[in-house]
Amino acid sequence: MTHFTSRQQWGLLLILGAILILQAVRHLPLPDPGPESLPGRAEAASPGQGALFLAGHPLDLNRANLDELTLLPGIGPKRAAAIIRYRAQKKGLGSLDELGEIPGFGPKLIERLRRIAFCGPLAGP
Numbered sequence: 001m002t003h004f005t006s007r008q009q010w011g012l013l014l015i016l017g018a019i020l021i022l023q024a025v026r027h028l029p030l031p032d033p034g035p036e037s038l039p040g041r042a043e044a045a046s047p048g049q050g051a052l053f054l055a056g057h058p059l060d061l062n063r064a065n066l067d068e069l070t071l072l073p074g075i076g077p078k079r080a081a082a083i084i085r086y087r088a089q090k091k092g093l094g095s096l097d098e099l100g101e102i103p104g105f106g107p108k109l110i111e112r113l114r115r116i117a118f119c120g121p122l123a124g125p
Helices: 006-026 049-054 077-090 096-101 107-114
Strands: none
Touching: 077 096, 096 107
């Protein structure tokens, strides 16, 4: 029979607690886009977008801020800033295909992002 030290028991408890929290966050519903999610405004991103992405939910490119965009593979601060500039100029992204109009975004990167990102609905006039 294996005996764990007190330190090992606390470590296991901590790991199990983290797993339970991640599972709970993963099943949270995505927030409904509201007036605060106007396309083209980086500051309008939901504060929970990054946490939801890390829990397995796709990231809305029309709502994500710079820090959240850099969570995506292949997107560093420069590419994230380019997305935000483009989004501001065009009043939001209509589809992921529009990323191809931004220098540095090729077909392979856009295909990779299709599984983990989307362009949420744009606000009407």
